[in-house]
Amino acid sequence: MPDLTVLSPAKINLVLDVLAKRPDGFHELRTVFERISLADTIALKSNKTNAITIRCSHPHVPRGSANLVYKAAAMLRQDFSIAQGVSIAITKRIPVAAGLAGGSSNAAAVLSGLNRLWRLGLGTKELAYYASRIGSDVAFFLYNTSYALGEGRGEKIRPLNVKAKLWHLIVTPRVKMHTKKVFARLKLNLTNKKDNVNILLPFLRKGDVARLAGALSNDLEPAILSLRPHFIYIKRKLIDAGAAGVCFSGSGPSVFALAQSQKHAFELRARFDKRYTQAFVVSTL
DSSP states (O other): OOOEEEEEEEEEEEEEEEEEEOTTSSEEEEEEEEEEEEEEEEEEEEESSSOEEEEESOTTSOOSTTSHHHHHHHHHHHHTTOOOEEEEEEEOOSOTTSSSOHHHHHHHHHHHHHHHHTTOOOOHHHHHHHHHHHOSSGGGGGSOOSEEEEEETTTEEEEEOOOOOOEEEEEOOSOOOOHHHHHHTOOGGGSOOSOHHHHHHHHHHHTOHHHHHHHOEETTHHHHHHHOGGGHHHHHHHHHTTOSEEEEOTTSSOEEEEESSHHHHHHHHHHSOTTOOOEEEEEBO
16 A cells, blocks of 8 residues: 555543542543544655654654654554554644644554554454553544544543534643643542533534533543633633633643634634634534
C-alpha cells in the first residue's frame, strides 16, 4: 500500500461524571464524547530503516517514546513482527494538553492507519485493546461515531445513534493543563451526584439545544478552577457574549460554548475577548 494520510479529530465532553477512585489509581468515569471538526492530519510512510520517526512543527509535541503515536506504532511493530519502520508526520491544529484529546486522537489515527498500511486485518475490538493500553481516551476515536458513551477510565465505548449536529465556539487559553494534576485536586465528596449522562442524553437525541445547554456538566471544573481561578472569566465572557451553554472539556483548559447555529457560533467568536487567539468555531463530525 502507498503512503497514507489520515484525519485525527478532537473531542469534547458534553458531560463528564467522576464516580469513584479505582484500585489502579485511575478514576471511574461516565462521559458523553462528541467528535468535532477541529482536526490534525497525520501522514504515514513505511521505511526500510527499522525505526519509528516522528516529525511535527509544534514545539511541545515529543518526537520519541513519550509520544502516544510512537507507543501505538511500537506495539503493533512488536506484536506483529513488522520488519519495516514508519515515518510519521503530524500536522498539528488541535492545541496540546488542552482537554481536547489531541494526543489520544493521534494515537488512534496511527493505530487505524498502520492497520491499513501494514495490512494487519485488525477489527475495531482488536484495535480497542491496543488503545486501552495507550490511554483512556484513545478508543473513542476508533469508532466511526459522532457521539459515544465512555465508561471505565473512558476506554469502554458505546457508540450512540444520535443524528444531532451541534455548533460550538471553543476557547483554549495558552496554558497547558496536565490531567494528573487536575485529578489530584479533585474532591470526590464535592462532586455532583446526579446522573448527568442520563439527564443530557434525551435532549441530545432530540437536538434540543436550549435544554441541552442546561445539561452540560463537568465534575472536574472545581479542580480546574482551583489551579487556574481566572478561567472563570472565560466562562462568564462566553455567557455574556450570548452562548446557550458553557462547559470545560476534559481536564481543561479548553472551554466550549454551545451555539444555536453556525451563524451564532461565528457571532460568539466576533463578540469574544480578542486576547484569546485560540478560538475555534467547530461542529459535530
